[in-house]
Amino acid sequence: MAHAEITLAHGGGGRLTQQLIERVFGPAFRNPALDARHDGAVLNVPAGVRLAFTTDTHVVKPLFFPGGDIGALAVTGTVNDLAMCGARPRWLSAGFVLEEGLPMETLERVVRSMADAARAANVEIVTGDTKVVERGKGDGVYINTAGIGWIEQPGTIGPAAVRPGDAVVLSGDIGRHGMAILAQREGLAFESPIVSDCAPLWPAVEALLAGGIEVHCLRDLTRGGLATALIEIAESARCGIAIDEAKVAVTEPVRGACELLGLDSFYVANEGRCVAFMPAVQADAAQSLLARTAPGGPVVSIGRVSGGPAGQVTLRSVLGVERVLDRLSGEQLPRIC
Amino acid sequence: MAHAEITLAHGGGGRLTQQLIERVFGPAFRNPALDARHDGAVLNVPAGVRLAFTTDTHVVKPLFFPGGDIGALAVTGTVNDLAMCGARPRWLSAGFVLEEGLPMETLERVVRSMADAARAANVEIVTGDTKVVERGKGDGVYINTAGIGWIEQPGTIGPAAVRPGDAVVLSGDIGRHGMAILAQREGLAFESPIVSDCAPLWPAVEALLAGGIEVHCLRDLTRGGLATALIEIAESARCGIAIDEAKVAVTEPVRGACELLGLDSFYVANEGRCVAFMPAVQADAAQSLLARTAPGGPVVSIGRVSGGPAGQVTLRSVLGVERVLDRLSGEQLPRIC
Missing domain, CATH: 3.90.650.10 (PurM-like C-terminal domain)
Structure with a gap:
């Protein structure tokens, strides 16, 4: 069934997410790395070096929960996607969408948690971006992380x-x-x-x-x-x-x-x-x-x-x-x- | 002056954005790549290869405007940040935050525009992620792109x-x-x-x-x-x-x-x-x-x-x-x- 509008289920990781990938993103962006349908892309850079590259935006609600928070999740999720490519996680980017009115203390707590998670996973957050949207156009904080890892073993995991x-x-x-x-x-x-x-x-x-x-x-x-x-x-x-x-x-x-x-x-x-x-x-x-x-x-x-x-x-x-x-x-x- | 809450000006690229970087992100994430204070990070991978890595989330309003749209902007903005590191833009990730109720036609138009911009800039969108948030927790579509480019010349630009x-x-x-x-x-x-x-x-x-x-x-x-x-x-x-x-x-x-x-x-x-x-x-x-x-x-x-x-x-x-x-x-x- 074709949907005329985005529904929450399009982001649920099930059948509708798959449809979105197959009908909208796939045909537009087609390339071999996307076709592999894995957690990240495997890229050949010069000198025989292979990298894994992956991205995830985190919109978890509530921001804090037993065992973690959006910051820990944003780092760990991307680190794990790299690991699933057989890549040693190495560098992350961090892109924040902050809602106007977010308490500074909340942001600081999330950022500290990201730093702790990065240390635990032995990765560095090396580049970032911050955008602020008006009240009612976000939900506290959304965090995108993209990650780069090195693939050291010769085979392809996927x-x-x-x-x-x-x-x-x-x-x-x-x-x-x-x-x-x-x-x-x-x-x-x-x-x-x-x-x-x-x-x-x-x-x-x-x-x-x-x-x-x-x-x-x-x-x-x-x-x-x-x-x-x-x-x-x-x-x-x-x-x-x-x-x-x-x-x-x-x-x-x-x-x-x-x-x-x-x-x-x-x-x-x-x-x-x-x-x-x-x-x-x-x-x-x-x-x-x-x-x-x-x-x-x-x-x-x-x-x-x-x-x-x-x-x-x-x-x-x-x-x-x-x-x-x-x-x-x-x-x-x-x-x- | 310390702010207890995030304001729109924290995302404006001026004094408050700088404060956020210096007081919140910088101390938490400290590493040499961040200290360079440039549009992207320069990374040394094995075999003497140098990469540039950068990220930008796009929240432009309206989504479509004379000369472009959020899709073109999301690709071109990141491509340009890589170019500013002296890096040949090569691969992008794309992370979408879609608001429930976004017309599918709007998403398709934005995605086509991203594909066109990627072709024009000779880059590939190799990995992605989609999240959907409830009505009133986003604004149509926000797009994060992260990018990787190769640095071919020996010097450091910055x-x-x-x-x-x-x-x-x-x-x-x-x-x-x-x-x-x-x-x-x-x-x-x-x-x-x-x-x-x-x-x-x-x-x-x-x-x-x-x-x-x-x-x-x-x-x-x-x-x-x-x-x-x-x-x-x-x-x-x-x-x-x-x-x-x-x-x-x-x-x-x-x-x-x-x-x-x-x-x-x-x-x-x-x-x-x-x-x-x-x-x-x-x-x-x-x-x-x-x-x-x-x-x-x-x-x-x-x-x-x-x-x-x-x-x-x-x-x-x-x-x-x-x-x-x-x-x-x-x-x-x-x-x-």
Whole structure:
């Protein structure tokens, strides 16, 4: 269905975001880097150097939440997109859209948090821009970060390298970031507060690469969550993926909150979790490397890549029932990042 | 004076923008690339390759204006910031913040315009992101672009290279972009409509570099206009600059509109004009190279760098009266880029 107007769902990371990319941005900007459909572009600069380049605007609401804030998110999100290209994150830009009337103290707190996150991820914020819009034309602060990283290993990491038989390893429990935001936004109080999983993923990726794992693809589980990440990779790689539901860790507070609100944790955003694809024979080695270096929760091999049908992600439940995961068609959680 | 809240003037490119950089962003993000206080960061990647990296968010209002639109501006503005680092513009990212309810046709028109501007500037848009915010939390569309360019010449172009005795060459008439926006926004009708000067500056920079000009500094004349660009360079270079007012070209429509609205054309934004600093002995050669390649209007050597006082820009009027140019303290034209 063609939409005459932008809806919140166009920014949700699901079917309408994909349509926007395929019908509006793709045809206008077409080039090989965009076609790769990955978290960032891989660029060949002179002298055989390869860079990754990526961008993300953050419009999260509220600005501050358990486990982070918009500043930490703006740095960590872009750092993680670079890591997912197999690139060592190195430099960030920061572009601010401030709403008239924003308390200076809020900006200072956000900026300090960006500086802390940059230090933690070992990147530098080297260039920036600030715009101010009138009251009612923004929402406190929006932050765009773009990032550059170096790719040191020779291979290409991305959906095109995924092969039938590859293992799918998941680095931790899912659903925390989205539910932390939602609980904060809706004023929900749970017995144990849900804390965002916002954390840099490069140390985990570096460990895989240094450990000799033949990493085929990496994807962080942001907007649209684990399900959307797997569907996008299955579509780009023209493979099927079969996941064992019981192996996917979801903490009790997240599971409870999802049930209460009628949400599926497989579609809830994370900011410090990824899936890694590698030859099945290396899955155990990859798991133990990730268990020592990934930011949190159990590291588990949750499934396998199959020959097909292309683009189909199948979830086998605890009871042995299989169901096919669909892209989100509407908007599950607006402004979670 | 310390401000407890963000005001529109914090985004105007004048004194308050500078305060924000010096008091909030600078101390938090401190690193050598930021300290250079130039349009973009110069980065050393492996194998001796040098890159320029820059970012700009565009919030121009209205979205469409004579001579351009937010899409053309978002591409051209970043391309020009790279060119001002002496870098060949190569790759852009694009981050959209769309307001719920934006007509799809408007987005498509803006995106086509970005694609056209990218083709004209010979750059590729290689990575992107889209966020959607609720009605009343944005204003149609805001666009961030970050850009990467290659630096091919060995020297460093920037305020630190400026020397007393350098000539200051201006590439065309000033004030068009800001007045085109303002006329459109306020519904002013002039005899001859004022058209934005929005255009890429790299061909002009490339001609200077290929022509053997020892380019010390380049600066495009965006927010804050010619006056602010010169003041910033004089401060960073710890030099004085003396400008001959009569040599600065302002078209009749721009002059008339500025008089009508009580604005000083020296502070009005441009999007396709720059100043270039080089040894005085090369000024004639630089002028003739720019006259063939810069986007519009007469190319003139408008003044000289002096020993001091550091940071002082002096304007000698047609009548021989000298006055010192000040930074804008308030907001002259909000949301002109």
